[in-house]
Amino acid sequence: MRRIPRRCASGGFTLLETLAVLAIFALMIGVSTPLLRPAPGGLQLQTTVRRLCATMRDARARAIASNAEFAVTFNIGRKSYSTPTLAETFLPPQTQIDLKIAEARRQSPLQGDILFFPGGASTGGEVTLSLGGRSAIVDVNWLTGAARCEVF
Numbered sequence: 001m002r003r004i005p006r007r008c009a010s011g012g013f014t015l016l017e018t019l020a021v022l023a024i025f026a027l028m029i030g031v032s033t034p035l036l037r038p039a040p041g042g043l044q045l046q047t048t049v050r051r052l053c054a055t056m057r058d059a060r061a062r063a064i065a066s067n068a069e070f071a072v073t074f075n076i077g078r079k080s081y082s083t084p085t086l087a088e089t090f091l092p093p094q095t096q097i098d099l100k101i102a103e104a105r106r107q108s109p110l111q112g113d114i115l116f117f118p119g120g121a122s123t124g125g126e127v128t129l130s131l132g133g134r135s136a137i138v139d140v141n142w143l144t145g146a147a148r149c150e151v152f
Helices: 015-036 041-066
Strands: 070-075 080-082 096-101 106-108 111-116 125-131 134-140 147-151
Touching (some): 041 111
Antiparallel strands (some): 125 134
8 A cells, every 4th residue: 555645734824814813903903093093172072061061960950959059160270170079070181161150159260160059040150162173062041050061
C-alpha cells in the first residue's frame, strides 16, 4: 500500500479567521466613535434644558407635597443650579445664561433663585440658555408655578 504524502499547513490565517477579526474591529470602531466626539451643541442644549425643566417641576411638586417653600438657586458665575435636595448641577462650560427673576430673589448680580410656594405658585422667572448658536427658554409662571421649556 502506498502512502499519500501529507501536506504541511502554511503558517497563514484562514479566510474565516480574517473575516472574524475584521468584524470585531468594525464593531469596536462603531461603538467607540460616538464616545470619542462630543455631543452636538443642539443635543447638548436640549438635554440641559430638559434637566433644568424637570428640576423646576420637581421643586414645585416638593413645595406642594411638603407644604413648605422650595427654591431652585442659580449661580451664573459657576454656571450651575441647585435645590435643597439636589446637589449643584453644572451646565456645559460654553453655555450663556440670562436669568430674569424678581429683584427680591436676586442675592447678587451672579446669583438668584426662583421660589416655589406650597400653594403651587412661585416668584416666577425666565432662564435663557444659549449654546452653539441655539437658544432655549425655561419660563416659570408666577401664578401657577408651571415650568414651560422651549428650544429654538
